[in-house]
Amino acid sequence: xxxxxxxxxxxxxxxxxxxxxxxxGLLVRVKLGSxxxxxxxxxxxxxxxxYLYKFRTMTxxxxxxxxxxxxxxxxTSFGRFLRKYSxxxxxxxxxxxxxxxSLVGPRPLLMEYLPLYTEEQEKRHLVKPGITGWAQVNGRxxxxxxxxxxLDIWYVQNQSLLLDMKILILTVKNVLISDGIxxxxxxxxxxxxx
Numbered sequence: 001x002x003x004x005x006x007x008x009x010x011x012x013x014x015x016x017x018x019x020x021x022x023x024x025g026l027l028v029r030v031k032l033g034s035x036x037x038x039x040x041x042x043x044x045x046x047x048x049x050x051y052l053y054k055f056r057t058m059t060x061x062x063x064x065x066x067x068x069x070x071x072x073x074x075x076t077s078f079g080r081f082l083r084k085y086s087x088x089x090x091x092x093x094x095x096x097x098x099x100x101x102s103l104v105g106p107r108p109l110l111m112e113y114l115p116l117y118t119e120e121q122e123k124r125h126l127v128k129p130g131i132t133g134w135a136q137v138n139g140r141x142x143x144x145x146x147x148x149x150x151l152d153i154w155y156v157q158n159q160s161l162l163l164d165m166k167i168l169i170l171t172v173k174n175v176l177i178s179d180g181i182x183x184x185x186x187x188x189x190x191x192x193x194x
Contacts, residue, residue: 002161006103010096021090024055024082031078032056037091042108045128050100052108053091057082086175092131104164105130106152109192116194124152127159134163137170145192 014021028036035056042052057079061069068074075083082088095101101108108129117124134155135148143151155163 002102002164003099005161006096007099009103010093014093014097017090017093020087024087024090027078028056032059032076038088041111042129043111043114043125044100044108045125047114047122047125049111050095050108052100053094055082055088055091057088089131096131100128102128102130104132104167106133106155107136113192116192120153121149123156124149127156132167132171134167137167137174140174 025036038054038056038058039051041049044050057076058071058074059076061074063069079088092101096103105128106124133152135143135151138151139147
C-alpha cells in the first residue's frame with residue numbers, strides 16, 4: 001500500500017513540479033554550471049546502495065592543490081535559497097518513482113557512516129529511506145546525531161499511514177518557515193563520527 005501511494009503521489013508531484021524543475025535546472029546551469037544534478041551513492045533499504053539525485057547547490061571551486069574548498073565556501077547564495085525551501089530535493093521524486101526512496105522514512109545518510117553505526121542505529125535501515133522523516137520534522141539538522149537516530153528508530157518502530165501523513169503535513173510547514181536547515185557554523189550538519 002505504501003509503495004503504491006509513494007509511486008502515484010511522487011509521479012503526480014513530478015508532473016506538477018516539472019515546469020518549476022526545468023526553471024531551477026536552467027538557473028543552476030547559469031549560476032553554477034554543469035552538471036545541474038548532484039548525484040551521490042547513499043544506503044537504502046538494508047543498506048543497499050543507490051544513487052540519490054538533487055539539484056546542485058555548490059560550486060566546484062578548489063584550492064591551489066586541487067582539493068575542494070569546504071562546503072561553507074562553495075555553497076552559494078542561490079544554493080542557500082534552494083536549500084532553504086528544499087527545492088534542491090525535488091529530483092528525489094525520481095528516486096521515489098524508481099523505488100529507491102519513500103516519501104517518508106529516515107533520511108539516507110552517507111555510505112561512509114555505515115561502519116560507524118551501533119547495532120541500535122543500524123535499525124534505521126530496516127525501512128526504506130525517505131525524502132522527509134520524523135527526525136526532519138523534529139529538528140532536522142539543528143539536533144544532535146544521537147537525537148536524530150533516536151527519532152529515526154522511533155519511526156521504524158511506530159510507522160503507520162497516519163504518521164506518514166502527519167510527517168508530510170509538518171514537512172510542508174517546516175519548509176515554509178525554513179526550520180532547522182543547518183547547525184550553527186555548518187553548511188548543513190557536522191560529520192557523523194560514530
